[in-house]
Amino acid sequence: xxxxxxxxxxxxxxxxxxxxxxxxxxxxxxxxxxxxxxxxxxxxxxxxxxxxxxxxxxxxxxxxxxxxxxxxxxxxxxxxxxxxxxxxxxxxxxxxxxxxxxxxxxxxxxxxxxxxxxxxxxxxxxxxxxxxxxxxxxxxxxxxxxxxxxxxxxxxxxxxxxxxxxxxxxxxxxxxxxxxxxxxxxxxxxxxxxxxxxxxxxxxxxxxxxxxxxxxxxxxxxxxxxxxxxxxxxxxxxxxxxxxxxxxxxxxxxxxxxxxxxxxxxxxxxxxxxxxxxxxxxxxxxxxxxxxxxxxxxxxxxxxxxxxx
Amino acid sequence: xxxxxxxxxxxxxxxxxxxxxxxxxxxxxxxxxxxxxxxxxxxxxxxxxxxxxxxxxxxxxxxxxxxxxxxxxxxxxxxxxxxxxxxxxxxxxxxxxxxxxxxxxxxxxxxxxxxxxxxxxxxxxxxxxxxxxxxxxxxxxxxxxxxxxxxxxxxxxxxxxxxxxxxxxxxxxxxxxxxxxxxxxxxxxxxxxxxxxxxxxxxxxxxxxxxxxxxxxxxx
Amino acid sequence: xxxxxxxxxxxxxxxxxxxxxxxxxxxxxxxxxxxxxxxxxxxxxxxxxxxxxxxxxxxxxxxxxxxxxxxxxxxxxxxxxxxxxxxxxxxxxxxxxxxxxxxxxxxxxxxxxxxxxxxxxxxxxxxxxxxxxxxxxxxxxxxxxxxxxxxxxxxxxxxxxxxxxxxxxxxxxxxxxxxxxxxxxxxxxxxxxxxxxxxxxxxxxxxxxxxxxxxxxxxxxxxxxxxxxxxxxxxxxxxxxxxxxxxxxxxxxxxxxxxxxxxxxxxxxxxxxxxxxxxxxxxxxxxxxxxxxxxxxxxxxxxxxxxxxxxxxxxxxxxxxxxxxxxxxxxxxxxxxxxxxxxxxxxxxxxxxxxxxxxxxxxxxxxxxxxxxxxxxxxxxxxxxxxxxxxxxxxxxxxxxxxxxxxxxxxxxxxxxxxxxxxxxxxxxxxxxxxxxx
Ligand code: NA
Ligand code: NA
Numbered sequence: 001x002x003x004x005x006x007x008x009x010x011x012x013x014x015x016x017x018x019x020x021x022x023x024x025x026x027x028x029x030x031x032x033x034x035x036x037x038x039x040x041x042x043x044x045x046x047x048x049x050x051x052x053x054x055x056x057x058x059x060x061x062x063x064x065x066x067x068x069x070x071x072x073x074x075x076x077x078x079x080x081x082x083x084x085x086x087x088x089x090x091x092x093x094x095x096x097x098x099x100x101x102x103x104x105x106x107x108x109x110x111x112x113x114x115x116x117x118x119x120x121x122x123x124x125x126x127x128x129x130x131x132x133x134x135x136x137x138x139x140x141x142x143x144x145x146x147x148x149x150x151x152x153x154x155x156x157x158x159x160x161x162x163x164x165x166x167x168x169x170x171x172x173x174x175x176x177x178x179x180x181x182x183x184x185x186x187x188x189x190x191x192x193x194x195x196x197x198x199x200x201x202x203x204x205x206x207x208x209x210x211x212x213x214x215x216x217x218x219x220x221x222x223x224x225x226x227x228x229x230x231x232x233x234x235x236x237x238x239x240x241x242x243x244x245x246x247x248x249x250x251x252x253x254x255x256x257x258x259x260x261x262x263x264x265x266x267x268x269x270x271x272x273x274x275x276x277x278x279x280x281x282x283x284x285x286x287x288x289x290x291x292x293x294x295x296x297x298x299x300x301x302x303x304x305x306x307x308x309x
Numbered sequence: 310x311x312x313x314x315x316x317x318x319x320x321x322x323x324x325x326x327x328x329x330x331x332x333x334x335x336x337x338x339x340x341x342x343x344x345x346x347x348x349x350x351x352x353x354x355x356x357x358x359x360x361x362x363x364x365x366x367x368x369x370x371x372x373x374x375x376x377x378x379x380x381x382x383x384x385x386x387x388x389x390x391x392x393x394x395x396x397x398x399x400x401x402x403x404x405x406x407x408x409x410x411x412x413x414x415x416x417x418x419x420x421x422x423x424x425x426x427x428x429x430x431x432x433x434x435x436x437x438x439x440x441x442x443x444x445x446x447x448x449x450x451x452x453x454x455x456x457x458x459x460x461x462x463x464x465x466x467x468x469x470x471x472x473x474x475x476x477x478x479x480x481x482x483x484x485x486x487x488x489x490x491x492x493x494x495x496x497x498x499x500x501x502x503x504x505x506x507x508x509x510x511x512x513x514x515x516x517x518x519x520x521x522x523x524x525x526x527x528x529x
Numbered sequence: 530x531x532x533x534x535x536x537x538x539x540x541x542x543x544x545x546x547x548x549x550x551x552x553x554x555x556x557x558x559x560x561x562x563x564x565x566x567x568x569x570x571x572x573x574x575x576x577x578x579x580x581x582x583x584x585x586x587x588x589x590x591x592x593x594x595x596x597x598x599x600x601x602x603x604x605x606x607x608x609x610x611x612x613x614x615x616x617x618x619x620x621x622x623x624x625x626x627x628x629x630x631x632x633x634x635x636x637x638x639x640x641x642x643x644x645x646x647x648x649x650x651x652x653x654x655x656x657x658x659x660x661x662x663x664x665x666x667x668x669x670x671x672x673x674x675x676x677x678x679x680x681x682x683x684x685x686x687x688x689x690x691x692x693x694x695x696x697x698x699x700x701x702x703x704x705x706x707x708x709x710x711x712x713x714x715x716x717x718x719x720x721x722x723x724x725x726x727x728x729x730x731x732x733x734x735x736x737x738x739x740x741x742x743x744x745x746x747x748x749x750x751x752x753x754x755x756x757x758x759x760x761x762x763x764x765x766x767x768x769x770x771x772x773x774x775x776x777x778x779x780x781x782x783x784x785x786x787x788x789x790x791x792x793x794x795x796x797x798x799x800x801x802x803x804x805x806x807x808x809x810x811x812x813x814x815x816x817x818x819x820x821x822x823x824x825x826x827x828x829x830x831x832x833x834x835x836x837x838x839x840x841x842x843x844x845x846x847x848x849x850x851x852x853x854x855x856x857x858x859x860x861x862x863x864x865x866x867x868x869x870x871x872x873x874x875x876x877x878x879x880x881x882x883x884x885x886x887x888x889x890x891x892x893x894x895x896x897x898x899x900x901x902x903x904x905x906x907x908x909x910x911x912x913x914x915x916x917x918x919x920x921x922x923x924x925x926x927x928x929x930x931x932x933x934x935x936x937x938x939x940x941x942x943x944x945x946x947x948x949x950x951x952x953x954x955x956x957x958x959x960x961x962x963x964x965x966x967x
Contacts, residue, residue: 057884058832063580070573085474085484119472149396156477168398171478176590179701184773295477372815373807376595383592383782387775404778405587408595412586412822415815424812425552425819428869430913432550447551454559458582461575488583 015230016049021077022061022218023174025052027198028256029129029218032249033077036220039241044234061173065221069120074226077128080217081155087119088295089303093127093217094157095288096307100127100246108306115298122221125242129192130250131216133158135209136196137188138181143275144283153177153189157217160291162190164283174199192216194257202267210273213284354507361500365421368414368497375411379404399480406487413494417501438513445509452502459495466492532839536881539564539831543877553873554816557823564830578826585825586818590696595814596781597687600766600788601643602806602813604759605652607792612755613638614656619743619751626728626735629670630721632657636678637685637717641763645689645813646682646908650675650916654923662925667734669936670724672920676909677720677940679916683871683905685713686767687781689817690871690904694897696821697828697875698883702777703770704894704962705901710767711957712898716947723943758794762787771961820872828880840881841888851889852952855896858882859903859948866907870915874904894962895955899948906944909937 021030037050053059059067064076065083080090089112096103103109104126113124135158139150147165154162154169162169170186180186181204189201193212196202220242227235261271274280289308293300386400419425435443470485542563546556565574585591604610614635621631632653639649653675661671683690686706695702728735762784769780792798831837844854858878865874878900886896908916911934921933951957 053835054832054838057837058829059577060581060584060829063577063584066580067573067577070576072569072573072577081477085476086472088477091477149394151396151398159477168396169478170398170401175699176588179590179703182701182773183703183770183776185776297473369811372811376599376807376810376814379592380596380599380782380785383596383779384786387779387783401592401776401778402587404592408592408818409583409586411595411811412815412818415811416819419812419815419819420552422812425554425816426870426872427550427552428547428873428913429550430548430868443550447549450559451551451555454555454562457562457575458558458579462579465576465579487587488579491579491583 014047014049015234016051017074017222017226018051018053019075019077020053020059020064020067020073021055022064022079022082023195023198024055028195028253028260029131029192029198029216030077031252031256032128032245035248036241036245039244040237043237043241048230048234048238056173056175065120065122068122068221068223071223071225073223075220075222077218077220079155079157080219081157083120084156087116088156088292089115089298090124090219091156091217091292091295092303092307093219094133094214095285095292096215097285097309098307100130103307104243106306111302111306116221117224121224123224123227125220125222125239127216127218127246128220128242128249129216129218130246130253131218132193132212133190133214133216134193134196134212135188135190136201136205137207137209138205139187140207141209141272141274144280150187151185153180153186155190157214158190160288161213161284163291164287165280177201178204194253194260197260197263202264202269205264205267205269207270207272208264210271211277211281213281214288350511354504354511358504358508361417361497361504362421365418365497365501368493369418372411372415372418375407375414379407379411382407399478402478402480402482406482409487410490413490416494417497420498420501420505441509441513445506445513448502448506448509452499452506455495455499455502459492459499462488462491462495530834532834532836532843535834535836536831536840539827539836540877547869547873553870554819554823557820557827557876561823561826561830565826568830568834581825581829582822585696586822588696590702590777591692591818591821592778593687593692593702593781594689594818595810596778596785597689597692598643598645598814599806599810600687600781600785601645601648602809603785603788603792603798603802604642605648606802606805606809607795607797609759609791609795609797610639610642610652611656612751613759616751616756619748621740623737623740624725624728625732625737626670626724627737627740628657628661628664628666629674629724629728629735632661632671633674633678633717633721633724636675637681637713638760638763640678640682640685640713641687641767642759643682643687646679646905646916647919649682650679650919651923653678654920658924664738665736667936668928668932669939670727670735672924672933672936673940674720674724675920676914676916676937677943678717680902680905680909680940680944681713681716683901683908684709684716684898686710686770687784688901689814690875691897691901692777693817693821693872694875694879694900697879698893698897700883700893700897701962703773705897706777707767707771707962708894708898708958709901711961712902712947712951715950715957716902716944719943719947720940723939727939758791762791817872820876824876827876831880832884837881837884841884844885845888851891854885854889855891855899856952858885859899862900862903863906863910866904866914867910868913869907871904871907874907875900892955892959895951895958898958899951902944902948902951906941906948910941911937 021033023030025033033052040048040050053073059073061078061082064073064078065086067073068076069086080093084091092112098106098108109124109126116122116124135152137150141147144165147162147167150167151170152162152167153172155171159169172180177189177199178201181189181201196205222238230238296303382400382403386397390396432440432443466485466488469488474484476482476484542560543556546560547553551559561578562575565578569577614631617631617634621627624630636649636653639652643649657675658671682688686709688706688709691705691709692702694700695705765787766780766784769775769783770777775783789798792802847854862874862878883893886893908914911917917930917933917937921928921930
């Protein structure tokens with residue numbers, strides 16, 4: 001991992017960190033990455049070099065958690081659901097009731113990071129993207145009851161909600177959504193509440209469901225060995241840059257969403273507000289917590305302490 | 310020219326070949342070879358070969374079953390969606406996992422029957438000991454490559470097992486069960502490559518080339 | 530390391546392993562191990578390689594491969610496809626170049642029933658050439674159509690090569706399969722016209738002979754009983770994908786099920802047929818998919834090292850028409866095709882080509898079809914076109930390779946003309962998938 005040769009490192013050494021991202025850098029959800037890179041390289045005065053090895057074409061998104069864990073790469077900007085079979089607890093980042101500020105104050109991510117270290121030898125540096133989730137459909141729905149029997153692409157992030165709605169969940173990476181939708185293999189897909197135009201599906205899309213729900217789970221992982229091999233001051237720079245870059249990218253999200261909604265409408269898609277939107281949000285949250293409890297190996301009360309109101 | 314592809318894609322041709330004079334000659338030559346060499350080395354080789362061949366056949370039968378299960382699983386998926394109006398969603402994933410099993414479990418048997426496609430541009434013009442030497446290099450390097458693949462797939466599988474990783478998909482498959490065929494398949498590929506290597510070494514002195522080239526076949 | 534050094538290293542290593550006669554799958558594994566250790570690191574890198582191999586096979590886009598192969602194998606081993614030749618023959622009157630056209634038509638239909646060009650060529654070679662030789666047909670009139678149809682097999686659905694390309698390049702498999710229909714028919718028609726013209730202008734290459742009169746009753750009977758069920762299966766499979774009613778995987782499963790049911794109806798499904806079909810399926814699909822799994826890490830390494838990006842930037846900075854870049858890429862495939870088999874070419878070129886074509890903003894289905902046609906041409910180009918050797922092995926008389934080489938020039942030329950037509954009129958490929966999508 002990196003060019004670090006000795007534990008603790010020296011002041012002179014240059015550390016090269018190899019980073020993969022679960023989506024291409026052209027995707028707006030990855031907007032925090034270049035900011036992170038700039039901050040780290042500047043503050044470390046070049047002692048850390050961030051090398052972007054690529055997106056899912058370099059390492060499949062679903063493998064990036066393992067790749068950080070086994071040291072193939074040093075860091076990854078990856079959704080918790082892409083590696084959550086290793087650490088189901090990571091999914092709590094979707095189902096949180098707190099804002100990131102509140103989570104940071106409570107030390108929620110430190111707790112979650114410990115579980116990550118224990119299970120897969122990676123540290124969790126925090127969130128990487130602000131945002132929520134949406135469901136995009138080709139079939140019209142009016143209420144929560146109309147989802148029954150629809151086939152919807154979704155990762156573990158969405159499974160509890162979609163199952164709660166009676167829909168069928170089909171798991172696939174972002175790159176497969178377009179053709180699956182086009183060929184009618186799925187009736188729709190769950191995705192972040194922005195950057196849907198970055199995967200190019202707007203031309204196929206008929207409806208975006210309102211309201212949005214839950215919380216974007218794009219996280220920053222770093223290999224534990226890589227991290228401890230960095231000198232203490234560099235460790236601090238990296239950790240702080242992770243948080244700083246989140247808030248920096250968060251500033252731009254509203255604008256991204258606004259622009260994108262225009263583009264979606266220009267492509268002929270409609271926004272449909274559910275009649276029972278409160279019930280929808282309720283299912284999204286409560287089903288998710290119930291579901292999570294059945295999947296984790298640790299104490300749900302601890303998770304609730306750190307991620308619920 | 311492509312020797313493996315040729316042999317394995319056209320089974321009808323092979324069957325025609327099995328009835329030819331060339332094949333009978335090949336068989337008798339092979340018998341002479343094995344009866345001429347009653348040395349201990351040869352006996353241990355053929356003993357090992359028989360055990361591995363048997364194992365390969367068992368794996369082949371499992372692989373064949375996987376293909377039929379794939380077919381049934383997907384057809385059942387369509388049937389439940391279109392006819393029963395009660396879609397099931399595990400069938401696609403299940404078919405994918407079955408395919409992984411069928412590929413890796415059939416691979417050693419395919420190797421034994423020289424079915425893995427190769428470009429024998431250079432092999433085709435080599436003869437006698439040079440050819441044997443080249444084959445030895447190929448078998449040895451392939452054995453090493455298969456072994457390394459086996460070793461790391463074992464490592465990945467065991468790690469997944471010990472951490473109790475379970476998929477969060479429609480059906481909670483334990484991940485190690487899905488990874489397992491990679492290790493099993495490449496283990497037996499390694500053994501088969503070693504057996505091929507040993508066979509080449511044991512027959513190195515005989516100039517008779519016991520491997521047949523692409524058969525010249527007369528149409529029926 | 531500079532991107533071109535990386536690409537050269539990748540290419541040279543692969544060529545070294547493949548050309549010295551390593552089974553392709555193991556050549557890929559060996560090269561991937563070497564490169565992974567070099568660029569990513571031993572322990573973690575190889576674990577990632579193994580996971581990539583698993584991931585690439587587990588993805589849903591490849592499951593049609595064994596099922597389509599099973600469909601073809603059952604129809605071949607049960608002897609049902611051979612009946613098609615009989616039906617076609619009854620319906621064809623005293624045409625010029627009659628047997629050549631019959632062979633070409635049968636070969637096109639065979640392509641639509643199986644993914645295997647080799648099986649098609651061998652089947653046609655052993656069944657049609659004795660008759661053609663007896664009737665005094667010139668070699669280019671007897672071997673030509675078989676090889677022509679063989680080149681078509683990579684584009685006429687179901688084509689395993691197309692599914693593989695879709696899975697590797699992230700191109701819609703359904704669109705690639707549907708997109709092959711019109712170009713396939715176009716090429717088949719061009720070739721039929723070519724053979725007919727040859728027969729008309731030089732009757733000595735395909736002497737006209739008297740055909741036994743078949744009654745209309747017999748013609749209809751053979752059509753309804755021997756051709757309609759098989760044609761129905763072809764149409765069904767393509768329609769299922771086209772209409773979006775079923776995924777390619779589901780269509781393949783339904784096709785395979787149909788292929789198993791038909792011989793039962795004809796009383797031709799024996800244990801032996803079943804056994805040979807499943808063994809054939811395991812051999813062919815296992816061989817193809819193992820190469821795919823072995824090369825999964827390869828395309829990722831090309832991306833990981835930045836070589837793919839370097840190549841894309843270099844091509845973009847070239848001061849030439851983007852179309853020239855596309856033609857250059859196709860030429861490389863044609864050249865590789867003269868001495869390597871299609872699947873390896875696909876594995877080597879796809880990871881490099883797709884980012885470039887995407888950056889140049891060309892339609893990927895259109896480009897994919899051009900690649901598939903060029904791969905098909907590679908199957909029949911001297912000196913090492915696979916089908917040339919298959920044909921030589923199955924035709925009755927002792928013909929030299931040189932004579933076979935000469936006989937294939939015509940169909941290669943026509944295929945190249947087809948490539949040019951499709952480059953000029955991309956709609957030939959893109960129209961049908963675009964209609965099916967709605
Ligand atoms: Na075909
Ligand atoms: Na060739």
